[in-house]
């Protein structure tokens with residue numbers, strides 16, 4: 001708990017050595033990377049099933065998932081919950097130390113915990129400039145009892161938020177099904193059995209050129225839904241170039257995880273991304289990962305593999321992917337390599 005960046009960083013005028021990335025991984029001058037307007041912002045109101053524009057929304061989502069592995073959505077229906085949810089998370093990070101100490105754990109096996117840096121602080125060579133709070137949130141009745149009782153409205157607000165973003169995530173997955181030609185509901189059972197809330201808190205950093213909030217990685221689950229608020233920090237790698245993701249009011253940033261990359265037989269891309277810090281404004285982001293159950297078998301959808309597009313990955317149990325991802329510290333190529341057939 002003493003290790004949490006938010007605990008000591010306001011007194012730090014320079015970076016501790018083990019927060020300084022090697023030169024080739026450093027973000028460098030933030031001004032050198034453009035905040036890009038190229039990433040599509042898709043209006044989900046246009047994707048209503050009765051709407052004549054649904055086909056356009058399906059094409060936009062599919063194209064963005066192929067080209068960038070990322071897109072933003074607006075008019076998703078959760079706008080009224082965003083401020084409340086971000087506020088309750090900020091309150092949680094500002095609870096008195098004794099309350100936070102009861103939530104903090106360095107044990108990577110604990111699913112509901114406050115932590116700092118990466119999943120396993122003890123074994124890391126370099127640390128990331130972030131604190132994190134995470135727990136499962138679906139099905140709600142299985143998990144809500146393990147959530148904190150402070151802030152007093154935490155369970156109510158986070159329960160509503162988790163249920164509402166689940167609907168958005170499943171709607172987006174159904175639009176992707178339509179785009180990929182998979183049957184309706186393909187992703188709605190074991191493939192999204194788990195849902196994990198992960199809240200990042202990036203305090204102001206004395207030297208943003210040298211540190212990273214999160215280093216380059218791809219997400220290992222099926223689909224990620226991110227509320228990033230108004231503070232910039234997320235960058236995605238496209239064709240070897242970093243692009244900054246513009247904060248759009250009330251939008252969710254959506255990205256393809258490794259499991260969706262595999263199920264789509266490589267048609268959709270799980271893009272690498274990272275988080276930079278800044279010297280003045282704390283950044284709080286609320287991430288929801290939609291994930292398969294541990295024993296769920298992952299494989300390319302049969303209809304997406306044929307003679308011209310041979311099956312690019314073998315089938316595997318999701319938990320075996322997770323073990324290999326963790327062993328390789330999320331390195332995208334080494335995480336996927338044992339499961340490739342081509």
Ligand SMILES: O=C(O)CCC(=O)C(=O)O
Nearest residue numbers: 200219228234275285287
């Ligand atoms: O905080 C962000 O902007 C992105 C977080 C992220 O990439 C992650 O939690 O996997």
Ligand SMILES: [Fe+2]
Nearest residue numbers: 217218219273
């Ligand atoms: Fe990520």
